[in-house]
Amino acid sequence: MSRYFTEDHEWVDVDGDTGxxxxxxxxxxxxxxxxxxxxxxxxxxxxxxxxxxxxxSVKAASDIYAPVSGSVIEGNAALGDTPGxxxxxxEGEGWMFRLTLSDPGELDGLMDEAAxxxxxxxx
Amino acid sequence: MSxxxxxxxxxxxxxxxxxxxRAKGARMVPFAGYTMPVQYEDGIxxxxxxxxxxxxxxxxxxxxxxxxxxxxxxxALEALVPADVRGVKxxxxxxxxxxxxxxxxxxxxxxxRWEDGLYMVVNGAVKYDDIGHLRDHLPDAxxxxxxxxxxxxxxxxxxxxxxxxxxxxxxxxxxxxxxxRFEWNGVPLWISRSGYTGEDGxxxxxxxxxxxxxxxxxxxxxxxxxxGLGARDSLRLEAGLPLYGHDLDEETTPVMADLGFAVASKRxxxxxxxxxxxxxxxxxxxxxxxxxxxxxxxGRQPVxxxxxxxxxxxxxxxxxxxGGFAPTLGxxxxxxxxxxxxxxxxxxxxxxxxxxxxxxxxxQMPFVPHRYVRSxxx
Numbered sequence: 001m002s003r004y005f006t007e008d009h010e011w012v013d014v015d016g017d018t019g020x021x022x023x024x025x026x027x028x029x030x031x032x033x034x035x036x037x038x039x040x041x042x043x044x045x046x047x048x049x050x051x052x053x054x055x056x057s058v059k060a061a062s063d064i065y066a067p068v069s070g071s072v073i074e075g076n077a078a079l080g081d082t083p084g085x086x087x088x089x090x091e092g093e094g095w096m097f098r099l100t101l102s103d104p105g106e107l108d109g110l111m112d113e114a115a116x117x118x119x120x121x122x123x
Numbered sequence: 124m125s126x127x128x129x130x131x132x133x134x135x136x137x138x139x140x141x142x143x144x145r146a147k148g149a150r151m152v153p154f155a156g157y158t159m160p161v162q163y164e165d166g167i168x169x170x171x172x173x174x175x176x177x178x179x180x181x182x183x184x185x186x187x188x189x190x191x192x193x194x195x196x197x198x199a200l201e202a203l204v205p206a207d208v209r210g211v212k213x214x215x216x217x218x219x220x221x222x223x224x225x226x227x228x229x230x231x232x233x234x235x236r237w238e239d240g241l242y243m244v245v246n247g248a249v250k251y252d253d254i255g256h257l258r259d260h261l262p263d264a265x266x267x268x269x270x271x272x273x274x275x276x277x278x279x280x281x282x283x284x285x286x287x288x289x290x291x292x293x294x295x296x297x298x299x300x301x302x303x304r305f306e307w308n309g310v311p312l313w314i315s316r317s318g319y320t321g322e323d324g325x326x327x328x329x330x331x332x333x334x335x336x337x338x339x340x341x342x343x344x345x346x347x348x349x350x351g352l353g354a355r356d357s358l359r360l361e362a363g364l365p366l367y368g369h370d371l372d373e374e375t376t377p378v379m380a381d382l383g384f385a386v387a388s389k390r391x392x393x394x395x396x397x398x399x400x401x402x403x404x405x406x407x408x409x410x411x412x413x414x415x416x417x418x419x420x421x422g423r424q425p426v427x428x429x430x431x432x433x434x435x436x437x438x439x440x441x442x443x444x445x446g447g448f449a450p451t452l453g454x455x456x457x458x459x460x461x462x463x464x465x466x467x468x469x470x471x472x473x474x475x476x477x478x479x480x481x482x483x484x485x486x487q488m489p490f491v492p493h494r495y496v497r498s499x500x501x
Contacts, residue, residue: 032353033168035448035455036424054477056425058167058448059353061477083423 004107005116010067011091012110017101019068023055026120028090031057037083039075039096046070046099048106053096055086068106070099138184139274139331143338147349155247157185160351167353171450174320174358175491178280179350180341183319187250188273188328191257192240193265200241203260204234205377205397207388211236216300216315220377220385221245221253226399226406227373228380229256231365235302235315242313244275244326246367274334279324279358281494282346287314287325290340294325299495307337319355321362321493360456361449363417363488369428370415370444370458378406379460381415413441414466417488420446420455420474420481430476432459440465443474451491457483 001015009027013020028034036056046052046066053064053075075097079085086094101107111119135153144151149160160182162170173179191200197208206219213236221229230249235242245253250269257267278287288295291305294314302315310333318324329337341347356366365371365380376399377385386392386403395404420426425448432441446457457474465472470485 032162032166035168038424054424056448058171058357058450059161061425061427080423 002107003113004067004110005113005119006065006067006110007119008065008067010064011116012067012107014101014104014107017104018073018098019070019101020095020098021052021064021067022095023064023086023090024116024120025090028087028094031055031060031062033058034083034086037076037079037086037096039077039079040072042072042074044072045102046072048103056083064096066099067110068099068101069103070101073098073100138182139334140182140184140338143335144182144349147342149349149351152352154352155185157247159185160349162351162353163349165348167351167357168450170348170350170354171357173348174280174322174350174354175451176281178278178282178286178324178344178347179320179354180338180347181277181279181350181355182274182334182338183247183277183326183355184274184331184334185247186275187243187245187247187253188270188275189243189245189254189257190237190240190268190270191243191261191265192268193262195262196241196265199261199265200234201391201397203257203398204232205386205388205391205400205403206234207391208234208241210388210390211241213238214302216302216317218300218385220382221256222377222398222403223373224398226376226402228367228371228375228377229253229373231367231371231382233315233317242328248368270328272331273328274331276327276329276334276338276341277318277320277324278327278341278347279318279320279322279350281323283322283324284496286341286344286346289344297325299323299497307340310337312337316496319362319364320358321364321489321491321495322358323494323496356445357447357450360445360447360458361451361489361491362493363458363490365415365458366445375415375460376403376406376411378403379411379413379415383407410463413460413462415444415458416461416466417486417490418443418446418457418459418472418474418483419486419490420457420483422481423455424479424481425455426457426474426476426481426483430457430459430474430481432461432465433473433475433480434462434465437473443476449490456486456490458488461485
């Protein structure tokens with residue numbers, strides 16, 4: 001399983017043609033206390049870069065983009081009652097949705113962990 | 124991830140406590156033309172709850188502090204605001220509104236009687252407009268000084284009085300909306316028992332060069348933490364207090380804004396010589412076409428400024444002017460302007476935001492009860 005990152009601070013874990021998507025620990029720290037997450041329903045399809053989820057902090061709403069194209073298998077239902085999971089464990093229990101990748105070739109355009117860390121260090 | 128927080132494009136100015144905020148771990152953002160702390164390391168939620176339980180220190184030095192003096196000042200100012208200025212007793216503080224000729228609100232402000240004039244605190248974002256308006260409309264006999272060599276701090280929360288009394292004995296004798304002159308280590312302080320959180324608390328004006336030492340002395344108290352603008356906004360929203368430029372503007376009148384208490388003086392109403400008096404007094408009798416109300420939003424998703432209010436037919440009939448998550452209540456709340464027919468408490472209404480419909484209930488404000496100390500002092 002490999003993890004990829006976007007410049008918009010999403011991560012995607014890829015296992016075969018299944019991807020699990022969330023936002024990075026850096027992103028949750030920037031957003032602050034998260035009070036609501038709107039995750040996509042099963043069956044919804046996205047092109048890479050589409051609005052896929054909405055994260056609301058006390059202060060502002062932020063769109064989460066699909067890091068790759070695909071069709072949603074499930075949203076993380078646990079975030080309905082405990083949106084704070086994204087603050088506590090953004091890159092684990094705070095995942096947002098799983099999807100079936102329609103074009104795994106898109107992963108080539110994303111960063112690996114080392115590249116993302118270097119990217120964040122420059123922000 | 125995209126951040127929809129809009130930032131002021133002009134080069135922000137630096138306030139006296141800038142370095143102090145950064146040393147305390149603040150995240151600095153442009154606000155009202157200044158670089159200001161939006162939050163510290165604990166985050167908005169924890170800071171908000173700290174103020175409701177203990178005491179929080181806010182730097183509000185961006186606000187305009189003005190001192191007006193001169194013969195005929197009370198009557199001259201009464202030509203621009205609806206308050207009974209003459210009736211403001213020494214060291215008492217009064218909330219009022221700077222009104223345009225048509226009754227629209229140019230700013231909301233605090234007026235306090237000092238020994239030899241009136242001290243006013245106005246909103247940072249419009250203070251230069253206010254100063255221009257005052258200079259244009261007040262007679263030459265009136266002198267207006269901008270006290271930009273003074274910082275303004277606020278200490279708010281149920282433990283504020285006990286903490287501040289340890290540094291400045293005597294403040295516990297003040298009651299809500301009164302003030303007095305005090306001293307700390309030889310530094311002159313103007314302190315009023317007032318604020319913008321709904322909690323008991325104090326606002327402290329002092330020479331800017333001493334602000335850092337005084338802030339240090341306050342946060343050295345274990346009950347005090349510095350609190351950013353983010354929590355200031357969520358606290359004032361829970362307290363039902365409007366924010367100028369959002370919940371109040373030149374398109375709104377005192378009656379539309381449900382600030383009828385700002386037009387409560389019988390003498391001023393009978394004289395009817397404040398800007399927009401004819402319109403405002405008719406609205407006061409008959410009701411304005413729209414009214415600012417509080418909303419409790421169903422579910423967990425905050426509905427924010429700019430969301431539309433819909434009537435039963437789905438037509439847009441109003442706007443949300445402030446909205447967010449209420450940390451004390453654990454639910455989203457908002458303020459909106461709605462037609463009078465939808466303004467009664469308990470009315471169910473619909474809101475739309477980014478294509479999604481939210482249900483809400485018109486609710487009495489404040490959302491969280493005020494805890495002002497109005498008598499006896501303690």
